[in-house]
Amino acid sequence: MTLTFITGSGTEVGKTFLACLLIQQLRARGNSVGALKPIVTGFDPGDTTASDSGRLLSALGLPLDQAHIDRVSPWRFRAPLSPDMAAAREQRSIPFTELVDHSHSIATADVALIEGIGGVLVPLDGEHTVADWIVALGASVILVTGSNLGTISHTLTAMEALVSRGVSIQHIVVSESIDQPAPAIETAAVIERFSFGIPIFVLPRLATADGAPSLLPLLD
Numbered sequence: 001m002t003l004t005f006i007t008g009s010g011t012e013v014g015k016t017f018l019a020c021l022l023i024q025q026l027r028a029r030g031n032s033v034g035a036l037k038p039i040v041t042g043f044d045p046g047d048t049t050a051s052d053s054g055r056l057l058s059a060l061g062l063p064l065d066q067a068h069i070d071r072v073s074p075w076r077f078r079a080p081l082s083p084d085m086a087a088a089r090e091q092r093s094i095p096f097t098e099l100v101d102h103s104h105s106i107a108t109a110d111v112a113l114i115e116g117i118g119g120v121l122v123p124l125d126g127e128h129t130v131a132d133w134i135v136a137l138g139a140s141v142i143l144v145t146g147s148n149l150g151t152i153s154h155t156l157t158a159m160e161a162l163v164s165r166g167v168s169i170q171h172i173v174v175s176e177s178i179d180q181p182a183p184a185i186e187t188a189a190v191i192e193r194f195s196f197g198i199p200i201f202v203l204p205r206l207a208t209a210d211g212a213p214s215l216l217p218l219l220d
Helices: 015-029 052-060 066-072 083-089 096-106 130-137 151-163 184-193
Strands: 002-008 033-036 111-119 140-145 169-175 200-203
Touching: 002 015, 002 130, 002 151, 015 033, 015 052, 015 111, 015 140, 015 169, 033 052, 033 066, 033 096, 052 066, 096 111, 096 130, 111 130, 130 151, 140 151, 151 169, 151 184, 169 184, 184 200
Parallel strands: 002 111, 002 140, 033 111, 140 169, 169 200
Antiparallel strands: none
16 A cells, blocks of 8 residues: 655646546556645535545545545635634634544555645644654655746745655656746756755646546656
């Protein structure tokens, strides 16, 4: 079993799109796949199909019912804020030990994917960040970033935050942004100069999964 954590340099950089593509391609290859996005903010219970949880369930070929939503994303909050802030507004919290244990619950699959929330140092509670979650899991990482203005600094900062904690980064994926000051391949080349040999993968902007490049090398 391979446990891979998909994290980002920030929010809205394409983590869920990448996760869904990976799931679909792994299943097409014949692998069993377990996937979770345990924490979701900005969750609208009236529109679960379009939610990150719903998109993951669709990629997994699982029904979009309450039991499966609870399984994939047990900590769901309405406010589109960092998890600690969103939870506080509902007078709730995210017990860190329970979060780690739940993340390990898909370990029986050939490939286990955990999608994080926001960026690497997003707070989960008063003490823990996403990076602490990754370290506690002992997971390797796919770091997703955009090609928007500012992404080079954001990516290198996220990379250093992970490397300094002893986290293994399998790949950095530059997911093409709608607005970008330069072609994504140029941005990726700059990031590569500072990436300490971590492989860089450029994911072109796609309307659908049709015609997507193979993402399986990100894991192999």
